[in-house]
Amino acid sequence: KAGVTQTPRYLIKTRGQQVTLSCSPISGHRSVSWYQQTPGQGLQFLFEYFSETQRNKGNFPGRFSGRQFSNSRSEMNVSTLELGDSALYLCASKAGELQETQYFGPGTRLLVL
Amino acid sequence: KNEVEQSPQNLTAQEGEFITINCSYSVGISALHWLQQHPGGGIVSLFMLSSGKKKHGRLIATINIQEKHSSLHITASHPRDSAVYICAVPGSARQLTFGSGTQLTVLP
Numbered sequence: 001k002a003g004v005t006q007t008p009r010y011l012i013k014t015r016g017q018q019v020t021l022s023c024s025p026i027s028g029h030r031s032v033s034w035y036q037q038t039p040g041q042g043l044q045f046l047f048e049y050f051s052e053t054q055r056n057k058g059n060f061p062g063r064f065s066g067r068q069f070s071n072s073r074s075e076m077n078v079s080t081l082e083l084g085d086s087a088l089y090l091c092a093s094k095a096g097e098l099q100e101t102q103y104f105g106p107g108t109r110l111l112v113l
Numbered sequence: 114k115n116e117v118e119q120s121p122q123n124l125t126a127q128e129g130e131f132i133t134i135n136c137s138y139s140v141g142i143s144a145l146h147w148l149q150q151h152p153g154g155g156i157v158s159l160f161m162l163s164s165g166k167k168k169h170g171r172l173i174a175t176i177n178i179q180e181k182h183s184s185l186h187i188t189a190s191h192p193r194d195s196a197v198y199i200c201a202v203p204g205s206a207r208q209l210t211f212g213s214g215t216q217l218t219v220l221p
Binding site for chain 1: 143144146148153154155156157158161199201203207208209210211212213214
């Protein structure tokens with residue numbers, strides 16, 4: 001099976017712009033989670049989607065949003081970008097809702113100038 | 114909120130040494146995850162365990178649910194083991210909370 005893919009891999013934006021990141025889970029996986037990783041805060045949970053429904057949301061402002069499509073692919077959107085949004089954004093997929101191994105994508109590295 | 118503490122933050126070892134990384138958490142959990150992150154950023158799930166011990170190759174993970182503590186051991190360490198090792202536990206809403214990671218460098 002193909003692994004989790006994320007596009008784009010690298011992105012440079014300026015403050016105030018918005019960005020959309022995409023994640024394609026492993027075939028058959030219905031759960032997609034998004035994480036932000038920065039040198040200062042480490043890995044932090046953004047949100048989790050299962051069968052097109054947001055199941056959990058982390059402690060991030062409303063500028064961060066996401067959605068999941070019927071084919072389980074997921075997108076996250078960040079509006080009105082700030083310098084502090086520069087980070088590695090990772091998505092991970094798993095088959096179901098329970099605690100199980102998550103499979104991570106390679107990440108999208110976002111730089112906000 | 115589950116607090117996750119990892120130690121040490123940085124670890125340098127000589128090739129062949131036995132390595133131990135520790136993880137403590139504050140609230141009882143159903144399972145704990147150990148992850149490996151290489152310099153390029155990609156993360157690999159090493160283990161998910163809820164009790165006892167799991168082994169995969171030279172990697173061994175143990176967990177003591179009563180003491181809220183887990184350890185990751187690497188036997189016969191090799192330079193390719195150099196990476197950041199991260200433990201993670203689920204919160205009340207099942208979302209993962211991560212430790213700050215242990216940067217391991219294995220010298221040849």
